[in-house]
Amino acid sequence: MSQRPFDFAGIAEFASQRLAMIAERARTLAKGVTAFAAVGGVLAYAVGLFAFPPSSRLFWSIIGIIVCGAPLLAALVALRRLRRVRATVSQTASELRSVMNDKAMVAALTELVDRDEASVGTTPLVKLGTELNVLRKVSTPHREALTSAWQSITALTSLPGLAALAIVGTIALFAFSAIAVMARLLLGT
Secondary structure (H helix, E strand, O other), rough: OOOOOOOOHHHHHHHHHHHHHHHHHHHHHHHHHHHHHHHHHHHHHHHHHHHOOOHHHHHHHHHHHHHHHHHHHHHHHHHHHHHHHHHHHHHHHHHHHHHHOOHEEEEEEHHHHHHHHHHHHHHHHHHHHHHHHHHHHHHHHHHOHHHHHHHHHHHHHHHHHHHHHHHHHHHHHHHHHHHHHHHHHOOOO
């Protein structure tokens, strides 16, 4: 670091803009995952109604909604959290300015700000989410003061897990659909 004084307000403002930029990029992924989960959930639910015998269709109609909707719910939670990031950019900057007396917080924000825009635009979102865990860790003691900033950081750090849950769950639903259709056709019930 250089000997010149820090512009704490500028760091906070730029960091909040950077979080919003990452969130906008992540929204594209979240929209795709949401569409994928919706298609997989509807298909698996319909296949379950087709594949199960009439005696268990009532059970499937209730349990199937929960099972088939879980991946979609994870994707929708991620998408909803990411939408809130853009709406709270100025409030996030104000909150970050209020905790600039914490050296660890300044270091984490400076690391976020020092990354060039091209790097942020090309780094995989999962890796960015993991790197933002440092910011999440140092901001944890300030959660009460950082309501909007905390929501933004949480949205970005929880994205990899929610997206993985939605994708893996949807793939499992596709596998269930294939197995259920084959079983129905082979057993001919």
